[in-house]
């Protein structure tokens with residue numbers, strides 16, 4: 482299995498960083514080839530520019546986009562790891578999808594509507610929130626994430642299968658509860674990857 486881990490957190494001591502480590506370890510235990518994209522570490526440019534737009538239509542893509550598209554193409558399994566920021570994800574991650582999951586690569590428009598092109602892949606989206614489970618549900622935050630991020634990107638791009646796992650109340654839970662969350666993520670990778 483070729484696994485691509487797209488990780489977006491600026492703090493190497495964060496809970497998200499611990500999640501990225503655990504995910505990488507479990508994938509390696511399964512014998513996967515693991516390619517980790519630490520978007521802050523890479524200093525990823527998230528801004529879809531006028532030149533990028535033009536390149537989607539001429540096919541002469543900038544090197545940073547074409548290199549990422551090659552890695553996405555090779556992946557069977559994509560794991561996204563990020564905190565919830567303003568009911569969404571950090572802009573650097575949103576900008577990864579804006580630029581890399583481009584028209585003609587991730588989707589196309591046909592006379593009968595849009596068609597996802599990344600149909601040979603599955604994905605797992607792992608997010609963490611400050612909100613507890615009840616608040617995340619009643620406020621509509623979880624639904625917003627599902628619609629805009631999970632279905633809106635992976636469903637739209639034609640992924641065969643995709644799942645979302647949110648870990649709740651991360652800033653206020655105990656160290657023991659965080660450890661349980663990391664174990665839960667290990668199990669998801671074991672069973673789902």
Ligand SMILES: Cc1cc2nc3c(=O)[nH]c(=O)nc-3n(C[C@H](O)[C@H](O)[C@H](O)COP(=O)(O)O)c2cc1C
Nearest residue numbers: 495496497564565566567568609610611612651652
């Ligand atoms: C800019 C910013 C926006 C945030 N927006 C939300 C939000 O909309 N909903 C929420 O539940 N938590 C929100 N949070 C809290 C983070 O999701 C939470 O602190 C993080 O998931 C904890 O993981 P970490 O320790 O790895 O950062 C926000 C935090 C920041 C810094």
